[in-house]
Amino acid sequence: MARCLPFGTMREFSDQPPLATSFLPPVFRRGLDAVLYSSLLVAAAATGLTWATFLFWQDQIPVRLGALVFTATLFLYNIDSVLPYKHRQQAVLSARKRWMLRHRRALLLLALSSLAGALGLFWADGWQPLTLFLAHLTAISLLYSTPVVRRHGRWWALRDLPLLKIFLIAYVWSAVTVWVPALHLGKALREPAVGVLFARRFFFILNLALIFDIRDFTKDRLSGTRTFPGLFGLRATKWLGLAFLVVSALLLPPGVSAPHVLVLTVPTLLAGVIIWFAEETRPDYYFALLADGLMLVQFLVAYWVA
Structure with a gap:
C-alpha cells in the first residue's frame, strides 16, 4: 500500500513508458496516450454499453443516438479535466496528469x-x-467534481461526500446506457427486464469505480476525499469489488439462454482479475486501457451473442 504523502507535496511517476508498451515506436505511444487520456x-465504451443494451432487446442503436452518447461523454470527461481548480490541487502528478496539463488547450477545444x-x-x-431527465444526469456529472459548497474552510463537490463517488458514477453510467435505450424503445423504466438490466450494469460499474478509487488512493487522501480504499484498506476494497461482481452476475435478465450466460460471464x-491485481503503483495504462476497455469487452460479448 502506498504511503500517504504530506500535504503540500507532489509525487511524480516516471516518464518511462510501461513495459507492456515499451516496444512500440514513440509515435504509436503518443497516439495511444491521446486516445486514452483525451x-x-x-466515450467509445459508453457508446458500446449503450449499443449492448439495444442488442439485448434485439435492436440496433440509432447512429445519431450513439453519436449523442459519444459526444456527451467526451464533453463531460474533458471539461472535467480542464477545470481551473483541478490544476491548483495538491495531488499525485502521474503521466496521465502531466499529459492533460500539456494538452489542456486541446482538451478544452475538444x-x-x-x-x-x-x-x-x-x-x-x-x-x-x-430534458429534465437528461438534465439531472448532466447536473450530477458536472457537480461530481466541481466545488460548489464551502464548508469548514474548504470547497466541496459531490465526490467529496464520504463514499459517494462510486455510487454517483455507477448511477449515471447505468442510467445513460440502460435507461436511455429503454426510453428510446418506448419501454417503461419500471419494467422488470429494464430494472434487472439496470441493476446488473450498476453493480458492474461499481466494481470498475472501485478500481479507479485504488488508482486515486493517494490523491484522494491528499484532497480529503473519503473513499473505500482510504477508509477500509485496499484488500477490503478488492473483496467488496468482487462481491459487486457476484451480484451483477446473479442478476440475469429474463430470457437469457444458458450458453449466453456463460459468454456473459467473461467480462x-x-x-475480477483486474481489481484483484489493481495497485496504485500500476502504470496508467493498466487503468485507462484495461479497466475502461472492459466496457468495450461487454459490448463485444453482447454483439457476438446477439
Missing part, C-alpha cells in the same frame, strides 16, 4: 466541440421531452 476510449455536437444531436433527434471474470 477520454476517446471512455470538450467545446463535443458539447456543440451533443446539443445539435439532442435537438435534431427530438429529445426535448426528456465479469476479467473485471
